[in-house]
Amino acid sequence: MNWIQVGLLSDIPRQGSRVIKTSGGEIALFRSVDDEVFALDDRCPHKGGPLSQGIVHGHRVTCPLHSWVIALESGEAVAPDAGCAHRHEVRQAHGLLFLNFDGELEN
Amino acid sequence: MMDTKPRLVVIGNGMAGMRTIEELLKMSPDDFDITVFGSEPRPNYNRILLSPVLSGEMRFEETILNDLNWYEENRIALHVGRTVSKIDRFRCHVETEEGLRAPYDRLLIATGSNPIMLPIPGMDLPGVVAYRSMDDVEKMLAAAESGKRAVVIGGGLLGLEAANGLSMRGMKVSVVHLCDWPMERQLDSVGGGLLKDALERRGLRFYLSRQTEAILGEERVTGVRFKDGEEIEADLLVMAAGIRPSIALAKSAGIHCERGIVVSDTMQTYDPKIYSVGECVQHRGQTYGLVAPLFEQARVAANHIARYGRMRYEGSAVSTKLKVTGIDLFSAGNFNAGEEDEELLLQDASRGVYKKLVLRDNKLRGAVMYGDTVDGPWYFQLMRDGTDLSELREHLLFGQVHLGDAGRGGASNVANMADSAEICGCNGVCKGAIVDAIIGKKLFTLEEVRAHTKASASCGSCTGLVEALLANTLGGDYSARPSKKPICSCTEHAHQDVQQAISRLGIKNMPDLMRALDWKTADGCHVCRPALNYYLMTAWPGIYQDDSRSRFINERVHANIQKDGTYSVIPRIWGGVTSPKELRTIAEIAEKYRVSTVHITGGQRIGLYGISKENLPGMWGELVQGGFVSGHAYGKALRTVKTCVGSEWCRFGTQDSTGLGIRVEKMTWGSWTPHKFKIAVSGCPRNCAEATIKDFGVVCVDSGYEIHVGGNGGIKVRVTDFLCKVESEEAVLEHCGAFMQLYREEANYMERTAPWIERVGLAYVRQHVVESEKERAELYERFLESQRHSQDDPWKARAEGKDAHEYAALATLGEVK
Numbered sequence: 001m002n003w004i005q006v007g008l009l010s011d012i013p014r015q016g017s018r019v020i021k022t023s024g025g026e027i028a029l030f031r032s033v034d035d036e037v038f039a040l041d042d043r044c045p046h047k048g049g050p051l052s053q054g055i056v057h058g059h060r061v062t063c064p065l066h067s068w069v070i071a072l073e074s075g076e077a078v079a080p081d082a083g084c085a086h087r088h089e090v091r092q093a094h095g096l097l098f099l100n101f102d103g104e105l106e107n
Numbered sequence: 108m109m110d111t112k113p114r115l116v117v118i119g120n121g122m123a124g125m126r127t128i129e130e131l132l133k134m135s136p137d138d139f140d141i142t143v144f145g146s147e148p149r150p151n152y153n154r155i156l157l158s159p160v161l162s163g164e165m166r167f168e169e170t171i172l173n174d175l176n177w178y179e180e181n182r183i184a185l186h187v188g189r190t191v192s193k194i195d196r197f198r199c200h201v202e203t204e205e206g207l208r209a210p211y212d213r214l215l216i217a218t219g220s221n222p223i224m225l226p227i228p229g230m231d232l233p234g235v236v237a238y239r240s241m242d243d244v245e246k247m248l249a250a251a252e253s254g255k256r257a258v259v260i261g262g263g264l265l266g267l268e269a270a271n272g273l274s275m276r277g278m279k280v281s282v283v284h285l286c287d288w289p290m291e292r293q294l295d296s297v298g299g300g301l302l303k304d305a306l307e308r309r310g311l312r313f314y315l316s317r318q319t320e321a322i323l324g325e326e327r328v329t330g331v332r333f334k335d336g337e338e339i340e341a342d343l344l345v346m347a348a349g350i351r352p353s354i355a356l357a358k359s360a361g362i363h364c365e366r367g368i369v370v371s372d373t374m375q376t377y378d379p380k381i382y383s384v385g386e387c388v389q390h391r392g393q394t395y396g397l398v399a400p401l402f403e404q405a406r407v408a409a410n411h412i413a414r415y416g417r418m419r420y421e422g423s424a425v426s427t428k429l430k431v432t433g434i435d436l437f438s439a440g441n442f443n444a445g446e447e448d449e450e451l452l453l454q455d456a457s458r459g460v461y462k463k464l465v466l467r468d469n470k471l472r473g474a475v476m477y478g479d480t481v482d483g484p485w486y487f488q489l490m491r492d493g494t495d496l497s498e499l500r501e502h503l504l505f506g507q508v509h510l511g512d513a514g515r516g517g518a519s520n521v522a523n524m525a526d527s528a529e530i531c532g533c534n535g536v537c538k539g540a541i542v543d544a545i546i547g548k549k550l551f552t553l554e555e556v557r558a559h560t561k562a563s564a565s566c567g568s569c570t571g572l573v574e575a576l577l578a579n580t581l582g583g584d585y586s587a588r589p590s591k592k593p594i595c596s597c598t599e600h601a602h603q604d605v606q607q608a609i610s611r612l613g614i615k616n617m618p619d620l621m622r623a624l625d626w627k628t629a630d631g632c633h634v635c636r637p638a639l640n641y642y643l644m645t646a647w648p649g650i651y652q653d654d655s656r657s658r659f660i661n662e663r664v665h666a667n668i669q670k671d672g673t674y675s676v677i678p679r680i681w682g683g684v685t686s687p688k689e690l691r692t693i694a695e696i697a698e699k700y701r702v703s704t705v706h707i708t709g710g711q712r713i714g715l716y717g718i719s720k721e722n723l724p725g726m727w728g729e730l731v732q733g734g735f736v737s738g739h740a741y742g743k744a745l746r747t748v749k750t751c752v753g754s755e756w757c758r759f760g761t762q763d764s765t766g767l768g769i770r771v772e773k774m775t776w777g778s779w780t781p782h783k784f785k786i787a788v789s790g791c792p793r794n795c796a797e798a799t800i801k802d803f804g805v806v807c808v809d810s811g812y813e814i815h816v817g818g819n820g821g822i823k824v825r826v827t828d829f830l831c832k833v834e835s836e837e838a839v840l841e842h843c844g845a846f847m848q849l850y851r852e853e854a855n856y857m858e859r860t861a862p863w864i865e866r867v868g869l870a871y872v873r874q875h876v877v878e879s880e881k882e883r884a885e886l887y888e889r890f891l892e893s894q895r896h897s898q899d900d901p902w903k904a905r906a907e908g909k910d911a912h913e914y915a916a917l918a919t920l921g922e923v924k
Binding site for chain 1: 558559565628629630631632633636637655656657658659660661664668670672912916917918919920921
């Protein structure tokens, strides 16, 4: 466990996302219309498109490059597409956002 | 007790009943206790594919739509081989022949149809079969193993498919038909004659205008005798004289029936607890024997059973195609011309091509095609859209020549293509893969094929070919598109419904709009949200607050995303005219930001590529200081106005095309449109600015300005239609604004001007933009009003700090190179 505070809920627009830069690549934080927050590697399993730049709808995001739809809870592509974007744990407390920053992304 | 779920009983385990259940499960899973009765001892299979099973091109297992696991997974109680014999509407239960009883809260009757068995002596002899179910196919196959000769009574769609199948199994087949030519309900005499010739070449024998008097034989069938006394021999006799809605059960329960079970637009029978769908149904006086209407009915019925209560079934237009490999015929609508109708004919005997189109008031009413059916879906679409064809008539018979021909050298006969032929060039999908998916994954619609194979899911230029493959694989039962297509799966409403609702209800924001139209999802999806945002913005200029979360990334950050996640920056260069000073500014900025590629675009501008997102605002700030504004090269918006140097320099130039182009661009820049919008102004008919493949093109002539609209130089090259000729630059501006505004207000989101004009007809555009001076003036004024609110430079605003969060990371963890 390595929970790191990464920002405020209000930093992310509703139905939008923000990016966290790490040495191992970028992580996208998404905020859904019902104010839940999800974190995925910012790479579409299809051709590596930046998911953070997609349209967020429900608990899903549509990749801006070729419109794959990725489920935010699991990182899985919605059928019939198949593939998975790596998921990270994220928690909210009192409007603060914490990311469980796993080892593989650390220097 | 209220904690039990309502019970839904379905009579009929066929395609209509199960499609309704599938739709219902999608809409409200787990809300019903579902019980299904089917009289055939099999799971639900695709009846359309019986013909390929008969001919040996497919196995029965491949036709199963829902296997037994599916019923189990969805907790559906399935009783196969059980025939419901009674509906007790008073006690609300049904009863099978064996006395099995099932109570219902809602009942769905999907009993389909029965083959018509003509009352001829000898009908009950062994060796006489109908052609309706898998059992019938098995009987025919058994007969084909032992016997030699088959007689098919009935030369309709079903009869010919049966005859062809048996012939492919090695039997000698004769077709007996009452009329003068086969498929008289789908074909006129010429088309029917061509079909007969083709089938005869494949070994079928026809007995036309013959009536069967008796079926001969003692222990089993040995032949048939006609009214005129002639007898022919037969080891197998197939009855394919047509189908009749199966209504006996409903009738015995006192449900109002005529030819079929009479249903309302909500697919309810006269007993409101009882719904009915499929071939057993009579709706607005029509009965249907094809699959496409059944799908539309299933969606409506499910919607009402699930208590959404929103949709109405308004009837279907149907088209037909014979599923006999190698024979191409297509028929739709009313093809027998009446007194008020006009006929257009094309006949090429040596190519074996015949086309007949029936028009009334310049609208297509019906089509018969033989030999070359690739334009079938297009004609069908024109028919259903009621497109005004006055401008198209001359070319109509030659078809939509652009249909899916990009890069394929016009190859359009999908039936003759090799399995390895690439259909979708964007995603590299071959014919074989698409056909396998249609069969293996049981796909019926274009959307399903797109989802599973990605074919035609990118640029869409092969849509026509994919539709042709669907039609070819599914045969008569594929209908191009539902007549009213929902925007996406979040809603049942079509684009036009939404546009109308916005103005009728005066709705000014997206949540209210979704609520008023019963959106099925909380906040829509990537397909509908940008559309709704666009419609609201067009309807309420200056009032509606643009929703950046409903914009595609390019329009949200005002730059075009590239494959590696970097962006391109393309400043506006008015009319394609620049100066050394401007070029120097661009060069310095490009060097400062280490732009990796500088490219001259097709729209006479300079594209800077490989910019990282966080550098965008800074770069824009410097461009704005240098006098540039955004080029909107990323948006569904006015892109460029391309010009030539015109009378200022060119020895052929007739007018100042450059100056006019700049005036047009100054007027139109910043406007959002349903799809991208390109303009060009050429100084003479040599047309160096390529104005006749633009959305709006001006070709200057000595006496004025010719205005052309609806061109496209991209996926499907389409030359513009000539709109009108005007005499002054002011008139060009007015027509341009009025045309753009009509397009902005009425086209579907993501519909370019070319398909829009093909849909509504050029006559319609002329009527509003050219013929009525008053309307033109009003459209123009509305365009200018809208422009008052949209001509602020988005780059300037962002360089000054707007939406800063879009361009900056939230946090940086660890050391990042």
